[in-house]
Amino acid sequence: MMGAFAGRWLTKQGGANGALLALLIIAIGMGSALLGSPAMLNTVTNMMTALVGVMAIALFSGNSGALSFGHVAFMALGAQVSATLTMPPALKAQLFPALPDILLHFQANFAVALVLTAILVGLFAFATGLAIVKLSSATIPIATLGLLIIVNSLIIGADGVTRGSQAVYGIPKSVDIFVVSAVAALVTGFIALFKESAAGLALRATREDEAAAAAVGVDVARLRLLAWVLSGAVAAIAGALIAHNLSVFSPKDFYLDLTFSLVVMLIVGGVNSVSGALAGTLVVTVMIEILRRLENGFSLGVVEVPQIFGLTIIGLSLLIMAVLYYRPGGLLGYRELADILSRRSAPVASKPHSVPAQVTQKDAEKHMLRVASVSKVYGGVKALQEVSLEVASGEILGLIGPNGSGKSTLLACISGTQSASSGSIRMDGAELAGLPAFAVAQSGIARNFQSIRLFANLSVLENVLVAVLANDRTATQASARHKAMTLLDRLAIAELAHRRSGDLAYGQQRRVEIARALALDPRFLLLDEPAAGMNEAETGDLLNILGQTMRETSIGLIIVDHDMPLIMRLCHRLVVLNRGSVLAVGAPQEIQNDETVREAYFGRRRSGKGRPITMQQREIIA
């Protein structure tokens, strides 16, 4: 159990990057303790507490792609809770008159309080996260800002137990440069590990494309909730560190100003990189120190510049605008310290593993996918009307029909990307209609998308790894990598494994998408125009790959394509859709000679209604 857990969490890259960043943080902390002036020591201590807050936001926002303005609320709660847990009862009685007796008399040391604070605020994050993770990446920032405002108001309102808007003082001073450096190093190392873990990788896939991630079996909401809770607990630790460093705080210390500074640090360094979060914190801290000194007025030789009110905040605003304009990905973009030190701007290709020929075990068991009377209505558009079809293991079913006849909609309904308005979709008797896309994928139905939807900023290997890890809970990172490399080798793209998938040529991207779908070990594969945009040679290669896959596995395939020669050569049976209904079903030769199909196409042409028939459609009626 522990072995499997570690196998999914620990990666060489995450470990190396985490260790490097942790060492750097310890070096900065120890360097300032040994060599720095008291003022510098103070600045570095404050920077380390801010760093823990920045890392908390990086954990959620960097991996999920949804920016949070609400984490300072968890910091406020962290400060409040750890102060309450550590202060002497007599002082608590004076400051918090309405505090329940049990809390009044409970007094823990800092280490115990820190753990309890992380757990309690983590539970609060869980409760709030249940709603927040259901929102889209575009609406999460505003919802999290709302959370900050609500928590701030609640803290001020509950003055009997929080001291309201007044300062809480007398908090034991338990934090020095050594404590804060150790905590910051641990937190940063943990977040670097999380980023490369199975959960972190899947979360980064959802950042790139939620629908595509769900289609390979990733439960987006569950992973976002995990990251939200972990990051809430880390933010609470940051708040506790601030309280026990300064010994005093008030709610205004944990509000919009701090939120703005932390978000600036994160964006300046690069929200998608843990090393970037550290770099941003260093750069912005130095800048704040300089601007604060200049804010009170300074001399430029002959010219005396007077006090400039708000210079610090103006400077930070200009900095963030400049970074967003010149380097939208922040100083480090997607790069990590470990990549930079090994001089890799992007990971380089490695030799593929020696791989067995067989990817998926040939399954003796026969599976059936049955679509019965499925309809789909979009507003006033009846995209599908009472469509029924079935496909068996090992069968290749071609789904053809004019543009807009409902082919993509049918694939979307089967895969759970869209929910059918009515009807039933059963695999081996189990109802799939109504299941979310990730559950349909996990039950054994894989798909590609008509317009390619790769996780563009992940490597080719990572694209496939996400799918392997999401569908095999027992897979370790090592075993999943081996399987992913095997699939890439099968698709003849193993040498591209470490390239950023968004940089590949169209035909190569199509192959990555198919490898990613096969990584689910699917019982049925739904391919929507897999040959679109490919030249003749690429289409021929694809045909060979699909043919070989079908020979070696028992996958049932539904393929949509306008490339009639490909459909005719590949498919055992064809279903023709027309205006959302099944027009004909039969062997390719029968369909070619089918009067209804011929009439439907001729009819459309003669009447002049609808779109003109394509060259490929002309072939079917030729």
Ligand SMILES: Nc1ncnc2c1ncn2[C@@H]1O[C@H](COP(=O)(O)OP(=O)(O)OP(=O)(O)O)[C@@H](O)[C@H]1O
């Ligand atoms: N999200 C949507 N909202 C509204 N209407 C939609 C939506 N998706 C598809 N439609 C409509 O449903 C009908 C079927 O579209 P669909 O994309 O399934 O056809 P298709 O056969 O796959 O076409 P093509 O061959 O061009 O890909 C069309 O009239 C289309 O405009």
